[in-house]
Every structure is written in C-alpha cells, then in structure tokens.
C-alpha cells in the first residue's frame with residue numbers, strides 16, 4: 001500500500017464508533033453463520049471474481065475483473081472489514097455491498113453517495129443486508145485472513161466437490 005493510500009484510508013476509517021457499538025459488532029461476528037458467509041462470498045457477492053475463490057487475489061479470478069488484493073494478507077480489524085464490505089473503498093474498484101450503504105448514515109461517518117466528488121464514489125456491487133455483511137466478514141476471519149497458499153483441501157471444501165474443475169490445478 002502506498003503512503004498516500006494509507007493516509008487516505010485512515011482518513012476514511014476515522015469514524016466515530018462508540019465502544020458500545022464495537023461490542024455489539026463483535027457479538028454479531030461471534031453469532032455469525034459461517035456457511036451463509038461462504039455463500040455470500042461465493043455466490044451472492046461474487047467476491048471471488050476479483051479476489052479469487054481463496055481470497056488470495058489470484059486463483060480463479062475473472063481476468064477481466066479489476067485487480068484486487070489478497071484478503072489472506074489483510075491486516076484490517078473487524079470494524080474496518082465490516083465498513084469496507086458494506087461501504088466499499090472510495091476512490092477504488094472495491095464496490096459497496098450493503099443494501100443500506102450510504103442510506104443509513106453508517107458509511108464513513110455518515111457520507112452519502114452525493115457527497116463524493118465525481119468518479120470517487122465506490123461502485124455498486126451485489127448487495128445484501130447487514131446480517132450478511134457480518135456473516136461474510138466472519139467467514140473471512142475464520143477461513144481466509146491469515147491463511148497461506150490455497151490448498152487442495154480448502155478448494156474441495158470451498159466448492160463442496162472433490163472433483164471440482166477449479167481444484168485440478170492444485171493437485
């Protein structure tokens with residue numbers, strides 16, 4: 001990450017969450033449905049089109065999709081992951097996925113889409129509700145962030161099929 005991007009991101013992430021809200025977020029992550037989170041990743045949000053099915057930023061991604069970083073190497077904390085998935089990352093190709101993003105006052109300190117300068121609003125992705133934002137973030141924390149190279153076991157688990165075509169290359 002460039003320094004300029006790091007500064008820009010930390011400015012965007014300067015939101016005013018109270019510790020009460022933070023605890024409520026942690027509780028929702030702990031209650032999250034990981035299977036559902038995987039489904040959101042795989043076939044609702046289509047995160048893998050850009051990040052690859054294992055979230056490594058490479059494997060199985062769509063070649064024509066915007067380049068996206070490895071989520072395996074992400075160092076973001078839970079509340080930032082929630083905000084990024086729900087609200088996207090302004091000025092980049094990372095779309096917003098929250099059904100109520102920029103409508104409910106929760107994105108980047110109450111930003112609305114009309115507040116962005118031309119061309120800097122995050123693109124609209126496939127949307128889902130807040131509980132699925134928690135589910136997919138919990139899935140990332142449980143199965144993606146901190147993992148090393150994707151394995152054949154992870155692949156067959158992800159596709160639910162030991163003969164999945166996408167896993168042949170890993171054998």
Ligand code: HEC
Nearest residue numbers: 045046047050066067068069074075076085089092093094
């Ligand atoms: C259209 C392509 C695209 C799709 C679809 C997409 N992303 Fe991203 N994502 C990106 C790009 C590009 C970035 C990097 C933006 C930047 O330059 O900081 C990113 C960044 C992220 C980050 C921040 C990683 C970090 O450590 O900085 C997270 C977390 C993330 N995406 C999760 C998701 C999830 C979960 C989904 C599906 C619900 C998803 N993305 C769908 C393109 C995409």
